[in-house]
Amino acid sequence: MKYNGMGIEEIHKLLKEKKIKPIDLVEEAFKSIEESGLNAYITLNKEEAIKQAKELENKEVDNILFGLPIAVKDNIVTKGLKTTCASHILDNFIPIYNATIVEKIKEKNMIIIGKTNMDEFAMGSSSRTSYFGAPRNPWNKEKICGGSSGGSAATIANRDVLFALGSDTGGSIRQPASYTGIVGMKPTYGRISRYGLVAFASSLDQIGPMTKNVYENAVLLNAITGKDHKDLTSVETNEDFTRMIGEDIKGMKIAVPNFFMSEIVSDEIRNKVKETIKVLESCGAKVDYVDIKYIENAVTLYQIIAMGEASSNLARFDGLRYGHSIEEPKDINDLYYSTRAEGFGDEVKRRIMVGSYLLSGENAKTYYNKALSIRDDIRKEFKNVFKKYDFVIGPTTTTTAYNLDDPMDDPSKSFMDDILVIPVNMAGLPGLNMPIGFDKDHMPIGMQIIGNSFEEAKIYKLASYLEKKLDLNLIPGGEK
Amino acid sequence: MNYIPTIGVEVHLELKTKTKIFSNSTNGYGEMANSLTNVVDLGYPGTLPTLNEEVINIGIKAATILNCKIRKQMHFDRKNYFYPDNPKNYQITQARTPIGYDGYVEIEVNGEKKKVEIEEMHIEEDTCKSAHRGNKTLLDFNRAGVPLLEIVTKPCMSSPEEAKAYLEKLRELMLYGNISDCKIEEGSMRADTNVSIRKKESDPFGTKAEVKNIGSISNVGVAIEKEIERQKKIYDNGETFKPQTRRFDDKLQDTVLMRIKETGNDYRYFPEPDIPFVVLTDEMIENVQKDIPMMPDERRKVYVEKGVSEINTNKLVQNRPLSDYFNELLNENTNFKIASNLLLGDISAYLNKKDIQITDTKLTKEKFLDLIKKYEDNTITSKNLKEILDIIMESDKSIDEIMKENGIENITDDSEIREVIKTIIKNNPDSVNDYKNGHDRAIKFLMGQVMKETKGKANPKLANDILVEELK
Secondary structure: OOHHHOOHHHHHHHHHOOOOOHHHHHHHHHHHHHHHOOOOEEEEOHHHHHHHHHHHOOOOOOOOOOOOEEEEEOOEOEOOEOOOOOOHHHOOOOOOOOOHHHHHHHHOOOEEEEEEOOOHHHOOOOOOOOOOOOOOEOOEOOEOOOOOOHHHHHHHHOOOOOEEEEEOOOOOOHHHHHHHOOEEEEOOOOOOOOOOEOOOOOOOOOEEEEEOOHHHHHHHHHHHOOOEOOEOOOOOOOOOOOOOOOOOOOOOEEEEEHHHHOOOOOHHHHHHHHHHHHHHHHOOOEEEEEOOOOHHHHHHHHHHHHHHHHHHHHHHOOOOOOOOOOOOOOOHHHHHHHHHHHHOOHHHHHHHHHHHHHHOOOHHHHHHHHHHHHHHHHHHHHHHHHHHOOEEEEEOOOOOOOEOOOOOOOOOHHHHOOOOOHHHHHHOOOEEEEEEEEOOOOOEEEEEEEEOOOOHHHHHHHHHHHHHHHOOOOOOOOOO | OOOEEEEEEEEEEEOOOOEOOOOOOEOOOOOOOOOOOOOOOOOOOOOOOOOOHHHHHHHHHHHHHOOOEEOOEEOOEEEEOOOOOOOOOEEEEOOOOOOEEEEEEEEEEOOEEEEEEEEEEEEEEOOOEEEEEOOEEEEEOOOOOOEEEEEEEOOOEOOHHHHHHHHHHHHHHHHHOOOOOOOHHHOOEEEEEEEEEEOOOOOOOOOOEEEEEEOOHHHHHHHHHHHHHHHHHHHHOOOOOOOEEEEEEOOOOEEEEEEEOOOOOOOOOEEOOOOOOEEOOHHHHHHHHOOOOOOHHHHHHHHHHOOOOHHHHHHHHHOHHHHHHHHOOOOOOOOHHHHHHHHHHHHHHHHHHHOOOHHHOOOOHHHHHHHHHHHHOOOOOHHHHHHHHHHHHHOOOOHHHHHHHOOOOOEOOHHHHHHHHHHHHHHOHHHHHHHHOOOOHHHHHHHHHHHHHOOOOEOHHHHHHHHHHHHO
């Protein structure tokens, strides 16, 4: 029996009663990671994690997260622990400060196991743009585990650790969660401080928890939210996200956008979602199909906004102050050109170039400003829907995880993988992926639940109700 | 051929805040290189800007002083360009919603008043300071993130004198408003100027040359003069030139080409997503405005109205601490002329000698009012004042006490002096006769007697008046 596959309350009890020690969890995690061959991590924090686990032996088990291992996506800075963003340009970068969220998990005495693999600078949907090679899907190692938080998704699906942090700019938590059969939440924009999250698209980026079940997801969210004076876009929150778990869902009103159930989604997934809708209806929820204007344009808006912002955010990687830098540059321009040419991968370069173009001269008005204004319209559309409905639901992805060796020659493919999750980022809303079944090859199918702003607790209520109802076996390869 | 010059001026001011604009690093000058920096100033991955409210308040203040309209909802923008002194390779500035716009500054050149129009003023962050050593460039990040106010005039000036007068006036206003210490030599005030010439008012503006890096206000005048000459020569030869950026060379006392401006310099501006929109309420604006001190022009007007001479008025306004001190008296019923004479005379001499400010002394407002009164009615003579000024300035004691301790006890009691005088007149009939026969010298003798009798304590003016009266 793997401890890290147990429920959090069970483990907490064992820790509290001193039947196990944090070091047992840590050692088990490293063993599991090493045996898995998933390439889920870029850097393991072995020495420090073991040291910390031993130190915790003399401390009181004072909170439910005490002594539990956590994996951190490698675009969240960790003091003294390499933070690469899966890029050559930062492959030796050791930060001198902690992200606010890292401080928060340290306060709870959680133990960072390592830094998880991802798409380079979170740009991609299969984690295959990683400088360190793609992570593999525990359900089938020949398949992708999605992205960009692919490593975090893989390590949770494999039950290496209980908790992982991901980041979601255009679906990067929910989509890999869907491909790997886990629970991933992108909270409302502003819920969690972005201070220390290496920026991709600042107006969209949001950190979120990735876990094997709904309850643990809510527990982790409890520990990591709140206003941070270092992030002006963060908001004050003071609530228990588990508080509605266990409540009945009778009478809840659910909207399903027609776009989410259109031809773009595979038959298998559509049918599974329809089955799930029937379950919900049988439990007393009321489900309507609705039209939400502009959501079919969300990908285009996303490309403009995210790439525009990324082109500016990534300008700081110039070889001058940190990160990769070429030897003996001829002059300052050579330092810039050569460092960035060597340091960035193709997808990152492509997005920087497209983003720079989109912000150039008149284009800023034609594209970027226009996109911002349509983004406002999407927000308003969702707002209207939430006047009448408690949730918007639909499939998380159009297909299940595809093969690692599928061609990568179509740059727009990766955006299409995220076509159903991107509208949520555009509207700044909270969205959660939960597994609802499997395809014919026994690859997980995910459903996303979208809530109104700051209604994460309500999302957890529906998700946990459904989770219990479906009672799926979500351990890859069966019982471990 | 005669040409009309068109001149615009852009000024960058470093603001006197405690901390930087987007981080909590100390805002300081002259410290060890890179000692006033943190991860935000260095543009470290993952860091985010915060916003120093003090900067917004100073912005409101400066906008008010420059008669600008204030933008109530504003945001910041990113100006994207690669340069070693630009840590994030974008500068956070206000491109689209400057905090102030449509203002003016009133100047006077050759007795003629003119309003120099302010196009806009915006808040932004300063860059690093670069130092070139051989083929190396050293970067000091202490300056990175220091708050700046950029103030841009319309192309509305037509002579070097106007530009200089504008800069002098702007400097005076910004010093008075405590916006910046405006030290050009330390770079806390930096001026760039745009110069073009054309044949007549109805012609379109000529090709523009921007001159940067001018180290003093008088050199701004020189730079503009040289630039006008240079452009004239080109046009007179039937030639043209491209829009360009030039710098002022201090040694040459002339402008030197830096670079030809490329068309469509593209900074890829877009709204800074890390800083939410800033909304200014009327209350916030009023709170700042109520603390704005009286500006120099108003002071000049009020002082003259209170009877202060023009010379003293100008001297006072040029001495901010004394002027502030003087302003404290404005609601009192006192002799402002004497007040200004005292402040600019013996008191200034004392302050200069000790190298201190008036606020460092023990001369409270009440004590000063008492001194003015005693000086006015001759209880204290200027001779007395010289004797006891140091004590007045340094002691907590009242002027009466100080006078007593130093034996300065001028008899100002009418009847007491009159008694003494009557006796003296009675005892010196010869002198009285001399006086009545027109020998003016006799009165000096009689006065001498009065002083002798009162041991020099009689108020001389008063004694003289009474004596003349009694002799009638």
